[in-house]
Amino acid sequence: MSSVTYTDFIEAAKNFIEISNRCCDGWKFIEHDKDKCYLRKETFLNYKNGDYERLLKADYVIFYKESYCVPSFSFNVWNSAGMLLSLDDIRTMSLISINKKDFYSVVTQQEHPIFQRPYFIIHPCHTESVLAAFKDKSKNIIVTFLGLVCPLLNINLPLEYGM
Amino acid sequence: MANDREVLREIWDGKLPICFHLAQEEIMEIQQPDPFYVMVPRLSYFPLVIDKMKRHFLRFISQENSDSEMWLDFNGQPLKWHYPIGFLYDLYCGNDPQLPWTLTVHFTKFPEDILLHCPNKDVVEAHYMSTVKEADVLKHRGQVMSTMQKKDHNQLWLGLQNDKFDQFWAINRRLMESHGDNDGFKHIPLRIYTDDGVYNQRLVCPKNTDNSRKTLQQMISELYPEKSNVNLRTHGVIIPPETPLQWLSEHLSYPDNFLHLCLC
Numbered sequence: 504m505s506s507v508t509y510t511d512f513i514e515a516a517k518n519f520i521e522i523s524n525r526c527c528d529g530w531k532f533i534e535h536d537k538d539k540c541y542l543r544k545e546t547f548l549n550y551k552n553g554d555y556e557r558l559l560k561a562d563y564v565i566f567y568k569e570s571y572c573v574p575s576f577s578f579n580v581w582n583s584a585g586m587l588l589s590l591d592d593i594r595t596m597s598l599i600s601i602n603k604k605d606f607y608s609v610v611t612q613q614e615h616p617i618f619q620r621p622y623f624i625i626h627p628c629h630t631e632s633v634l635a636a637f638k639d640k641s642k643n644i645i646v647t648f649l650g651l652v653c654p655l656l657n658i659n660l661p662l663e664y665g666m
Numbered sequence: 667m668a669n670d671r672e673v674l675r676e677i678w679d680g681k682l683p684i685c686f687h688l689a690q691e692e693i694m695e696i697q698q699p700d701p702f703y704v705m706v707p708r709l710s711y712f713p714l715v716i717d718k719m720k721r722h723f724l725r726f727i728s729q730e731n732s733d734s735e736m737w738l739d740f741n742g743q744p745l746k747w748h749y750p751i752g753f754l755y756d757l758y759c760g761n762d763p764q765l766p767w768t769l770t771v772h773f774t775k776f777p778e779d780i781l782l783h784c785p786n787k788d789v790v791e792a793h794y795m796s797t798v799k800e801a802d803v804l805k806h807r808g809q810v811m812s813t814m815q816k817k818d819h820n821q822l823w824l825g826l827q828n829d830k831f832d833q834f835w836a837i838n839r840r841l842m843e844s845h846g847d848n849d850g851f852k853h854i855p856l857r858i859y860t861d862d863g864v865y866n867q868r869l870v871c872p873k874n875t876d877n878s879r880k881t882l883q884q885m886i887s888e889l890y891p892e893k894s895n896v897n898l899r900t901h902g903v904i905i906p907p908e909t910p911l912q913w914l915s916e917h918l919s920y921p922d923n924f925l926h927l928c929l930c
Contacts, residue, residue, distance in 0.1 A: 570800050587778050621782050
């Protein structure tokens with residue numbers, strides 16, 4: 504079972520931040536505790552669906568899940584009235600056409616291990632097997648990881664990260 | 667191996683008397699509803715034991731809220747339904763026991779920055795199973811859960827939901843076995859909570875570097891070197907500091923396979 508160590512994660516995260524700063528993608532590296540660091544991006548999204556358009560606020564956090572030895576992706580999205588979007592709202596925004604059952608098996612609302620507040624989190628089991636396949640070929644494990652997550656959650660990943 | 671059946675049984679049978687009151691602002695009728703009393707298993711979760719209580723209060727609330735998500739508070743503190751009931755009681759009332767435990771029921775103003783949504787019992791099951799899996803990853807690199815069949819996973823949940831000790835432990839004992847050359851788990855699934863509800867989850871080994879069994883006291887000294895006289899409570903009791911962690915994990919874990927310990 505291939506795994507990413509915490510040191511691998513930190514190294515990839517610092518590298519990731521350098522790229523983010525260069526292309527002004529807005530990610531921050533935060534040291535929560537001596538052994539709990541994470542990447543965070545708070546941003547606004549302009550979601551368009553045909554004629555329908557709305558402004559949303561998103562909070563993305565990439566952190567290290569110690570029990571599973573993998574990076575983990577967590578997020579929350581609020582509408583302009585400050586209400587949290589439901590999991591089904593997120594699913595309909597996905598670039599991938601995915602049914603409820605499948606989506607809910609990959610993304611669930613959980614208590615965030617760092618903030619201990621509700622966040623939507625992508626299941627580590629799914630990340631683990633895909634990352635294992637890419638581990639030796641990937642220049643930055645977090646970029647690879649985000650590459651998997653972005654289409655599912657309709658997040659833009661600038662090309663600069665791949666260079 | 668969780669050998670001490672008497673201890674397992676005693677933990678399983680633990681119950682708490684709860685008194686539910688409907689929040690004043692929810693009451694739409696002139697007549698005040700009676701409080702609802704019920705004895706609940708310490709090891710269960712609130713969404714599994716509140717059906718009758720909900721029916722009891724439904725006719726007193728505004729009809730437009732009858733499909734809203736119900737939530738509970740104790741002294742203004744919203745209760746996290748995904749924590750076992752007995753643990754919540756130890757966390758908030760451990761130092762100051764008060765029975766029956768009096769809780770307030772709400773149908774509006776769901777605190778979505780604090781509580782997870784729980785639209786149905788499947789969500790409780792999904793949460794429970796994912797915690798058991800995480801515990802198995804910590805103990806056995808996930809090997810026990812991944813070699814079990816779906817029907818075994820279901821039996822764990824059904825055993826818990828229907829209060830069937832033998833049905834539950836027929837499967838759970840496999841999760842309590844040590845594997846390979848270790849005569850213990852790789853890591854002990856545990857969370858230590860301070861009285862504000864914040865928890866600390868660390869990688870803890872059941873053995874010391876000299877291969878001796880690590881005791882609770884030894885773990886406390888490692889995690890809280892600057893504190894003296896630290897006690898941990900679980901299932902309503904203060905744990906003797908000389909208790910080996912391996913034994914504690916096998917016998918005093920909750921059905922989710924984690925030790926949930928309150929710092930006091």
